[in-house]
Amino acid sequence: MYRYNEFDTAFVRQRVAQFSGQIDRRLDGSLTEDEFRPLRLMNGLYLQLHAYMLRIAIPYGTLRADQMRQLAHIAETWDKGYGHFTTRQNIQFNWPKLTDVPAILSALADVGMHSIQTSGNCIRNVTADHFAGAAADEIEDPRPVAEMIRQWSTDHPEFQFLPRKFKIAVIGSAHDRAVTRAHDIGLRILHQNGVAGFEVIVGGGLGRTPMLGPVIRPFLPKADLLPYLEAIVATYNLLGRRDNKFKARIKITVFENGLERFRDLVEQEFIRRRASFNGAAAEILAEIAPFFAPPAFKAADPAPFAAAYAVDGLFRAWADTNLVPHKRADHAIVTVSLKAHGETPGDASAAQMRALADLADAYGYGELRISHEQNVILPHVARADLPAVHEALRRVGLATANVGLLSDIIACPGMDYCALATARSIPVAQEIATHFKAIGLEREIGQIKIKISGCINACGHHHVGHIGILGLDRAGVENYQITLGGDHTETAAIGERAGPGFAYDAVVPAIERVLRTYLALRRATDETFIETFRRLGAAPFKQALYGDEARDAA
Amino acid sequence: MSRRFTPKVLTANDLRKGDVIYLTADGRWSRQHNEAELIDDEAIAELRLLEAMGQSAHIVGPYLADARPGPNGPEPLHFRETFRTRGPSNYAHGKQEADHVPL
Structure with missing residues (x-):
């Protein structure tokens, strides 16, 4: 690393x-x-x-x-x-x-960390696939490029006072685990005719005006990345609106000017900028790349995994939800859930952090990842070591077997902490998780993404949740809007608002009505919530939420 | 037609600790909402706010928040201000801590 x-x-x-x-x-x-x-x-x-x-x-x-x-x-x-x-x-x-x-x-x-540019109207922390360097479906590790972008954007003199904050995400797989279409710039690594490059997406974002970013360049050769990024950000820096904070993000700039005009300006700027880079980016990337070389994987017979899987029900449940195929068959990617039922999504105690560090050293080549879904990843674990890892996680309360399930909820800090929030998020997430555990429906419901934001700024990604929950202040009372049908992956979609909001106490029952409707309507147990939603549309779920009022309004 | 003035308390955050504080009638900054001065005169409220803005060496972000009289002193009206009187709902941190002591 x-x-x-x-x-x-x-x-x-x-x-x-x-x-x-x-x-x-x-x-x-x-x-x-x-x-x-x-x-x-x-x-x-x-x-x-x-x-x-x-x-x-x-x-x-x-x-x-x-x-x-x-x-x-x-x-x-x-x-x-x-x-x-x-x-x-x-x-x-x-x-x-x-x-x-x-x-x-x-x-x-x-330890080589900092908090620079984690706020303000500048280029923020560059995000990437949390399975980078490990995923079986990876075309190329996105981290060398992400590190180059970090170096380029940190203290970049031209981009310290942009019209608004600016977020870049990079993915190196066909499966989008970095929500690239909801970023100011999304980069998808592609290999075209043996040449490495990017599909460049611009002007996505959630917040008050959610938009999925369009493709500005279907294929950009890798060597041209920095001058092209500079051209986009420089164009935005001049063209972006500074008169209205709510219209200052690049998504509005692209939308108001039209993608074609914006792209023409970027391409003109790109020609000017490319000359001055003079190939420097390639040299820097060549220096960075060796740091991300894969660890010296040890070959190990995965027999202990199969043995534990056969006899240990807890281990089996955890393995079924929290493991993802590694590019090596004798390894696995472990997602450690920070979503224990009733706990705060994304929180880890100091003892848990130390236990994770120890596990990374003992079984994971010293590497850890943090996902945008607020979990911790051990990216490279020999399958033979998985029973020991599971046991160690269990001892520190980190063996929750719920990744991808209903209680694996994204939630922003909301009004329990955030000065911008209009309502609480954390207790809503806690109550959803504990309620569905209590009524025993979580496994039955299967794969689903619930995402909760405590204000319109959408840090909790509610627009791209299969079920999104947005907490608002309606006349001095917490009120929660529900959106349905969002998608955060390569088939990204903005969820549609189901209807009027719900009082704090009515949110969990409302979610239960939606999910019981799904269970009643799905074709088979392997048809997920989002698949059923796409097949049937929002109508039956609105009916579940609002009864005959929904039908009358339709 | 003038609307009836909703009584206010003057609140801010402590510069060093960040903790929520309230201005008392005798000009101290208290950690407790119920010790705040309940100001029912708009002109006095504005004056208190201006004075507080001059105390930037100790406090951050003073503003006036709606409140009402209660049996133990002023009570907040809005849920955001209620949360500020105690701390987050997921842990007993902030003013809910047993050892929470005024600086």
Whole structure:
């Protein structure tokens, strides 16, 4: 995995020193809050409802065991003993004191991590497939390119004051696990006639105006990536609206100008920029690539896996949901669920983080990944070691066998933490998970994606959930809108709003009505919720939600 | 026609800790909503807010929040302000902690 070079190290240390000085000057009164606020946001420090929040980037979701251990140390030393993994492959600490932030940033720098550009109107943490480098269906590991984008975008002088924030995601498989069409730029690695390149998607995004990004370039040779990205961001930087925050994202720029005009401007800019790059990107990529070489996989007879699978029901249930095929037949990709029923989606205690780091060292070549679905991945585990891994996870409460099932819910922090939220998300997720466990329907319902956001900004990706839940403030009361039929994969779709919202207490019963309708209408047990929805449309589910009012309105 | 003024409390976050704080009638910053001064005069509320804006060395983001009188002092009206009086609902953190102490 990537390790900082001298330049990276010096840059991050210098930034820690600069921001520490800025905090000192804020505390001694030299800086007002208006002056300090943009400085702290540039360094990922928010002031939320109850406390400060520090958002730390986990570039392309890749984490070494020693870095995970350091996050555990930070959680215990300066926070409340846990961290929250987010839908953008970041980790957030919810309770740091302003006076402790310099020490935290210094501890992060010790392991090659930082919180730079995790807020503000700049290019944010670059996200990628959480199975990168391991997935059986992978064309090419997206992380070398993602690391190059991280280096290029960090402190890029031209792009520090964009009209609005800017998010880039990269996927190296035909299956899209990085929600590329919901990003400002989505990159899909392709090999065409033996040449490596990208399908480039621009202008996707969720939030107030959800849009799936169109393809701006069906095939971009790999060598042209950086000048092309610069051309897109530079075009947006000039053309994007700064008069209205709600119309400032590139999706609106592309939509208002039309894809053709926007593309023409980008292509003109690209020609100018490409000359100045002069092949430098290829050299940098060649330096980065060896860091992402696969580990020295050990061959192991998978017999212990089959033996445990045959006799241990708990192990079998976990293996059925939490494992994904690895590119090597004698290995598997393990998704460790951070969605234990009734717990907060995406939260891990310091003890759990240490246990994960230890498991990565003992069985996973020291590698960990964080998914945008708020789980932790052990990307390379020999199948022979899976029973031992499962047992170790069980001891720290991390063996929940629910990946891809109803309780594997994405939920933003919502109004339990976030200053922007209009309603709570976390307790809704907790109650859905515990309710369906109690009535014993989770396995019966099977594969389904429920995604919850506590405001219109859609950090919880509700638009692309098979069932999306959006928490709003309606006349001083929490109210939840339900959307149906969203899809976050390569067949991406924005869910449609089912109808009027539900009161806090009515959300779980409403979801149950939708899911009981699905169980009654599916053709067979292997027809998933989204397949049934696509076959029948929204009507029977609206009927389940609203009764005859839905029919009368239709 | 002038609308009836909804009483307010003045609230902010502590600069160092980030904790939610409320201005009391004797000009202190309390961690407890029920110790806040309930301001029922709009002009005084605006004056308190202006004064608070001058205290940026200790506090962040002062604003006026709707409140009503209660048996133990002012109570919040909006659920967001209710959450701010105690902390998150998923853990007993923030003001719900047994050892939560004023700085």
